[in-house]
Amino acid sequence: MKLPPFGYHRAESLGEAVAVLAEHGPDARVLGGGQSLLPVMALRMSNPAVLIDITTAKDLQGHAFRDADGLVVSAAVTTRAVETDAETRRRHPLVAECLAQVGHPEIRNRGTVCGSLAHADPAAELPALLLALGGSVRVAGAERRRRIAAADFFAGPYLTALEEGEVVAGAELPLLARTAGWSIREITRRSGDFALVGVISILDADADGRCTDARLALFGIAGTPRRATAAENVLKGQLLDDAVLAEAAEHAFDDIDVLGDLHGSVTYRRRAGTRLVVRSLAEARARCQSEVESARA
Incomplete structure (x- = not known):
């Protein structure tokens, strides 16, 4: 058209x-x-x-790691530029892996990280990533500049907390703890499609294997990406064995009004999503255990 x-x-x-x-x-x-x-x-x-x-705006180019804010990505930076950046892959591999799952390379070569956040598609990976990391969006308007936390930025399908006259100027993606493990998994109809259901898992544990931090962000299942707080509460303070992971997955969709459509019913998204959460948590646990062992060495 x-x-x-x-x-x-x-x-x-x-x-x-x-x-x-x-x-x-x-x-x-x-x-x-x-x-x-x-x-x-x-x-x-x-x-x-x-x-x-804004693609040629000089002060909206570039991305860099800053101690206080983690990885800061300016508004004109393409998804592919961050995905393929060697320092990003080394210091923030969850970000690199998440970006690699956005559409196809042709789309990532043109599309921007901040553009995806501003579009606020509830089935997109980047809003869920920002939510899982506890990141924020830098916003500029004629009267003021401010930060909006991810938890407050996504107001509904394709809706954000931007006020009239404001533009997304950048995004802050905090770093993970040294011992944290992570995973991103999604179910799509075809490679490159938006997710029917997706999950980003972040787990951290102490030397005894007890969970000290658990973050699960679900996407493709509601009007905005959602934190699975009930599942997170099951995990915290517990030994991360298979039984605890399975119990957490069973509670992942508690208090979430899951939406169905012609691509997947509510029942399908809940059932498939529960299994997906188990696999994602297991992958995050494996990475966490490896990092904890490395920290001990």
Whole structure:
């Protein structure tokens, strides 16, 4: 389908993008890689009068590790650039692995990390990653700049806490503890599709093998990514044996209003998701045990 007509402005800085956004108000949208926005426009699900292209904005390039914030990714950085970065793969392998599961390489070469977060698709990997890590989004507007925690940023399907005139300027992805293990698993109809159900698991344990931290973020099952808090509470303080992992998985969907559609019913998502959580937790546990052993050596 052809795109509807629109005005175009190439912003050379964050300040310029914010100024143009303030000038045109809700009729304007920010364009990063366009891998989410342009298909929506082609389907006439969005019809902005002006697109503000930030891909060449000099102060929105680059990503770096900062002690206080972890990995900080600016708004114009592509998914592929972070995924293939050697330092990211070494220091934050969960991020690299999660990014590798986003669509196909052609999409990751154009699409941006922050663009996916701003799009807020409930079946996408990156919103769930930000939630699991306890990360935040850097936001800029004409009057102020602020941080919004992941738990507060995703308000509903394709809805965020951004206010009128605000733009996502960057994302903060905190580092994991040295001994933490992780896993990302998802069920898709085809390779590169959005998840019918997905889970990101993070586990940490003490020298005796008792769980000191448990984080599970589910995606593809509700209007926003959701933390499986009931399952996390089952795990904390316990020895991470098979029985505890299975019990946690049985509670993963407690207090979550799971949604069904033509691709998967509520029953399917709960049953398949429960099995997926068991496998994900087992993988995170294995990585955690390996890191704990390495720390002892």
